[in-house]
Amino acid sequence: MPDHFLGVEGASVSFGLEQARVCALRDVSLTFEQGTLSLVMGPSGSGKTTLLSMLGCLLSPDEGTVFVDGVAVNRLSEAERTVVRQKKISFVFQAFRLFHSLSALDNVALGFEIRNAVPSRREEAARDLLLQFGLGGKLHQEPNELSPGEKQRVAIARALAGNPPILLADEPTASLDAEAGRNICQILRSQVDKHRRTVVVVSHDPRWEKFADRTITLCDGRVQRVEEEVGVV
Amino acid sequence: MKLALQNILHDRGRFSVTVLGVSFAVFLMVFQGSLLAGFLQAASRLIDASDTDIWITARGVQAFEFGTALESRVREMAAGVPGVLQTSRVCMAFAVYRTPVGKQQVVALVGADPSVGRRFPVPNRPESADQVSPDAVLYDVSDRKQIEVDALPAEVEINRHRASIEREIHGYGAFLGVPFLFTSYRNAVRYMDFGPDQAMYVLLRLDKGYPLSQVQQSLKQRLPEVDVLTQDEFAHKSKIYWTIKTGAGGAILTAALLGFLIGLVVVSQTIYANTMENIEEYATLKALGASQALVARIVLAQALICGVVGSVLGLLVVIPSINYAKSLISWIYAPWWLPGAMVLPSLAMCALASIVSVRSALTVEPGRVFRA
Numbered sequence: 032m033p034d035h036f037l038g039v040e041g042a043s044v045s046f047g048l049e050q051a052r053v054c055a056l057r058d059v060s061l062t063f064e065q066g067t068l069s070l071v072m073g074p075s076g077s078g079k080t081t082l083l084s085m086l087g088c089l090l091s092p093d094e095g096t097v098f099v100d101g102v103a104v105n106r107l108s109e110a111e112r113t114v115v116r117q118k119k120i121s122f123v124f125q126a127f128r129l130f131h132s133l134s135a136l137d138n139v140a141l142g143f144e145i146r147n148a149v150p151s152r153r154e155e156a157a158r159d160l161l162l163q164f165g166l167g168g169k170l171h172q173e174p175n176e177l178s179p180g181e182k183q184r185v186a187i188a189r190a191l192a193g194n195p196p197i198l199l200a201d202e203p204t205a206s207l208d209a210e211a212g213r214n215i216c217q218i219l220r221s222q223v224d225k226h227r228r229t230v231v232v233v234s235h236d237p238r239w240e241k242f243a244d245r246t247i248t249l250c251d252g253r254v255q256r257v258e259e260e261v262g263v264v
Numbered sequence: 265m266k267l268a269l270q271n272i273l274h275d276r277g278r279f280s281v282t283v284l285g286v287s288f289a290v291f292l293m294v295f296q297g298s299l300l301a302g303f304l305q306a307a308s309r310l311i312d313a314s315d316t317d318i319w320i321t322a323r324g325v326q327a328f329e330f331g332t333a334l335e336s337r338v339r340e341m342a343a344g345v346p347g348v349l350q351t352s353r354v355c356m357a358f359a360v361y362r363t364p365v366g367k368q369q370v371v372a373l374v375g376a377d378p379s380v381g382r383r384f385p386v387p388n389r390p391e392s393a394d395q396v397s398p399d400a401v402l403y404d405v406s407d408r409k410q411i412e413v414d415a416l417p418a419e420v421e422i423n424r425h426r427a428s429i430e431r432e433i434h435g436y437g438a439f440l441g442v443p444f445l446f447t448s449y450r451n452a453v454r455y456m457d458f459g460p461d462q463a464m465y466v467l468l469r470l471d472k473g474y475p476l477s478q479v480q481q482s483l484k485q486r487l488p489e490v491d492v493l494t495q496d497e498f499a500h501k502s503k504i505y506w507t508i509k510t511g512a513g514g515a516i517l518t519a520a521l522l523g524f525l526i527g528l529v530v531v532s533q534t535i536y537a538n539t540m541e542n543i544e545e546y547a548t549l550k551a552l553g554a555s556q557a558l559v560a561r562i563v564l565a566q567a568l569i570c571g572v573v574g575s576v577l578g579l580l581v582v583i584p585s586i587n588y589a590k591s592l593i594s595w596i597y598a599p600w601w602l603p604g605a606m607v608l609p610s611l612a613m614c615a616l617a618s619i620v621s622v623r624s625a626l627t628v629e630p631g632r633v634f635r636a
Contacts, residue, residue: 080634083634084631084634087551089551089630089631089633089634090631110555110556113550113553113554113555113556114553116551116552116553117552117553117554117555118553120553121552121553122551122552122633124548124633124634128544128545128548128633130267130270130545130548131274131545132267132270132271132273132274133266133267133270137266137267137270140266141266141267142552144558145549145552145553145554145558146553189552190552201634
């Protein structure tokens with residue numbers, strides 16, 4: 032069993048049946064070290080999101096292994112994979128996926144609830160996280176009252192609730208303007224530098240390249256190129 | 265659980281519909297439950313009002329209202345059984361009542377010996393200080409309109425015999441749609457043209473030193489041609505007749521069940537719609553690591569919040585409604601525990617209604633979070 036923190040080994044995934052079968056990933060092997068930010072790029076249909084789903088224990092490969100913290104998670108039951116997600120993995124989405132009826136504070140507090148934080152500390156911890164991201168004045172705003180950049184910061188705060196070591200982000204800046212996008216890049220980079228989180232970002236956005244430790248390019252379900260960055264911001 | 269509360273509060277229109285559905289169900293269940301409780305109580309009210317141990321009836325009498333005459337020797341033979349302390353007679357028959365203004369109608373005339381019991385409506389009990397004549401006729405206040413007397417005492421006719429209505433009583437209103445009139449046994453048999461020693465029911469009070477079942481057994485052996493029932497047995501028989509054999513209880517229960525089903529459908533539909541509207545959020549919850557139990561709790565909590573709010577609203581409406589209904593249906597009766605007890609099936613209804621929604625939320629694929 033590989034002792035890398037996060038990765039896939041010989042993973043293949045296909046969808047559909049018989050003639051309609053589409054191979055999303057073919058024999059992909061990748062590892063992600065702790066305390067790194069990896070950028071996964073590639074054209075649409077190259078398998079980026081499938082890779083992210085596997086790393087996030089949301090999808091099991093047809094062949095190969097997915098390991099999280101040294102454990103082959105694809106051999107675990109659905110309930111066990113849920114526990115892995117609860118303890119180790121969190122997500123940031125392109126469309127934010129905030130709970131529309133909850134305030135920013137309650138959204139983040141729900142993140143703590145999901146991760147079984149002590150009830151009496153959830154709200155205080157959620158407030159602290161939102162303050163860190165400059166959202167002290169937006170605690171009680173509902174998502175539809177926030178700008179896209181603010182929504183994504185709330186979503187990141189929710190993802191960080193419970194201090195998960197792995198953060199998987201799917202096009203986190205695609206819905207944001209330039210300044211808000213750069214802000215999100217900086218926030219996720221700081222999570223790597225300050226907290227040694229393992230961050231995997233799937234994006235078409237070239238701005239990410241200068242924040243990433245390496246860039247993985249997928250094409251037609253295969254790893255086409257892996258570039259180590261030298262001058263990370 | 266804040267998510268559950270906020271989700272339902274966020275769509276106030278749907279929440280209102282759900283709450284109204286639950287309220288309606290609670291209203292119907294409590295109201296119909298009160299009708300049934302009152303019906304059961306009224307079905308055996310006069311039997312329960314007697315202070316005796318055993319009722320002897322003609323063979324096959326199903327309910328108090330349908331008694332037939334017993335032979336006069338029955339009372340004498342019963343009195344001779346060891347353990348029988350006292351015998352009393354009760355009779356009941358439908359009679360023609362003529363109001364002071366000459367209007368005629370049918371009434372249910374009940375006559376009883378004073379020894380039948382303190383709660384039994386009989387004029388001039390020996391121990392009471394009744395200011396009515398021994399042969400006075402009494403009626404329930406809820407039947408005042410039908411009795412049509414302006415002032416008491418009032419001279420009327422019962423089966424063409426002169427009678428004196430002298431007092432209003434409470435708690436013995438019309439149950440068959442025909443008002444009850446109560447008088448002494450002696451007076452009643454005169455109106456009914458019964459023989460002076462005849463009775464429809466012979467009621468026995470037993471010596472406390474004799475076991476009830478033993479005396480009942482002796483009576484059955486001594487009087488094989490009649491039914492010898494304990495007071496509870498006759499009350500139960502009467503209730504069974506009125507609620508089951510006449511179908512009245514079934515009709516009342518059906519309406520209550522209908523209320524339950526309507527509530528179930530309304531809550532089920534609205535909770536399901538709410539769940540499906542927020543299905544992406546459930547997928548997000550699951551992707552973020554929420555346990556199945558947490559997801560199920562959120563959906564269930566939504567249904568139960570609707571259940572609690574709807575139940576409270578339903579109770580707030582039904583309790584005054586029942587009080588008002590008492591002026592129209594004198595026998596309606598809501599036991600103190602009934603409104604509270606109906607909240608439980610209401611919550612169960614909401615929980616049941618959320619099953620399909622819980623299932624949908626639990627089976628949503630968390631991997632869909634990456635779909636646009």
